[in-house]
Amino acid sequence: MAFDVARYSNLPFVADADARFNEQLASAGLTREQLFSKLGPLFLGSPYAACLIHRHYSLNDGERMVTIGESTQPSTDTSRQIVAECWSSSGEEIEHRFTDGSTTLPPPPPFGFFTQYKIILDSHAIDVLGVCYAPDKLADGFIFSESGGLGDRERVTTIIHHSARSDHSYDVTWLVTCNTDGVYEVTTACGCNGTGCAKPCPPPPPPNTTGREL
Numbered sequence: 001m002a003f004d005v006a007r008y009s010n011l012p013f014v015a016d017a018d019a020r021f022n023e024q025l026a027s028a029g030l031t032r033e034q035l036f037s038k039l040g041p042l043f044l045g046s047p048y049a050a051c052l053i054h055r056h057y058s059l060n061d062g063e064r065m066v067t068i069g070e071s072t073q074p075s076t077d078t079s080r081q082i083v084a085e086c087w088s089s090s091g092e093e094i095e096h097r098f099t100d101g102s103t104t105l106p107p108p109p110p111f112g113f114f115t116q117y118k119i120i121l122d123s124h125a126i127d128v129l130g131v132c133y134a135p136d137k138l139a140d141g142f143i144f145s146e147s148g149g150l151g152d153r154e155r156v157t158t159i160i161h162h163s164a165r166s167d168h169s170y171d172v173t174w175l176v177t178c179n180t181d182g183v184y185e186v187t188t189a190c191g192c193n194g195t196g197c198a199k200p201c202p203p204p205p206p207p208n209t210t211g212r213e214l
Contacts, residue, residue, distance in 0.1 A: 001092035003084070008065075008094065009058040012128070014194040017054035018170045021128045028124035033186055035124065036176050040184030042116055043176040047106035049134040049189060052172040053088055057153040065155075068098045072146075072155040084108060086132040089118045094130060105133060134175055135189045144190040145169070157190075166193045 012020060025035060039050060059065070059074055066075035066082055072095070075082070083105065084093040091114040099105060109117075109131055121129060135144050141162050149156040173190035 001088075001090065003064050003093040003096070005059050005061060005063060007092070008055060011053060011055040011094075013056065014052070014054040014170050014172065014192050015168075017052050017128050018194075021052060021126070024124070024126050024128065028126070030124060032174075035126070036174060036186040037184040038120055039117070040176045040178065042113065042120070044178055044184070046109075046113075047134055048109055048113070048131050050174045050176065051086060051130050051132040051190075052170070052192075053086075053094060053128055053130040054172070054192075056148075056155060064093075065095045066098055067095070067157075070157045071149060071151070072157070073149075073151055074153050086130060087114070088130045089121050089127070090114060095132075132173060135173065137175075138189075143188055144173070145193065146172070146190065147193040162188075165191055169193050 011017075025032060028035075036050065043050065055065075057065075057074070062076045063074040064082075065072055066077065067085065075096075075098075077098070081099050081101075082096050083099055084095070085097040085105070086093075086095040087109065088094055091109070091111070097105070114131070117131065121127065138144070138159060142159055143162055143165075144157050145160045145165065146155050146157050147166075148154065169191045171188045171190075172192040173188070175187045175189045177185050177187065179185055
């Protein structure tokens with residue numbers, strides 16, 4: 001399904017999405033581990049991960065959030081180099097990535113994947129999870145961390161040790177694996193710092209054109 005800017009701008013902020021996820025799990029009588037165990041057979045061996053569908057900023061018409069390297073910002077680029085990297089459980093495009101040909105991404109999840117995924121989620125009334133490409137595996141104890149950048153509505157992804165996470169950080173991407181005993185395990189792959197996400201960053205100060213120090 002194609003990207004819809006109005007629907008994107010109505011997505012919950014990360015703190016609200018996390019709270020909603022917890023409420024839906026409680027209503028279903030499930031823990032996160034129990035839910036991901038149900039999803040395990042679908043994700044195991046695939047290039048995809050489960051993710052919390054949320055936003056940090058509103059978008060204008062013609063914009064979409066596009067990741068280039070470590071930075072994610074609104075973009076109006078409509079070239080074929082911009083491809084989806086995150087989808088809702090029904091397959092709607094949520095966020096995108098710029099590809100320059102140096103990295104080959106797996107194909108998007110097939111229709112059958114979304115069908116099975118949504119059946120499991122709907123059976124427990126879970127509507128805040130989506131699908132994204134699985135991040136690269138990091139050394140034990142390290143995760144990817146999203147936080148606000150200096151640019152207009154920018155998010156920056158860095159690698160941090162799990163112990164360095166902010167108190168305002170939320171789990172937003174999970175990898176499902178299977179241990180040697182045949183038990184599915186879930187690992188946080190990416191955390192998101194929800195502080196200061198509700199409005200754009202202020203613009204940088206104007207350049208000094210007087211020749212004098214400000």
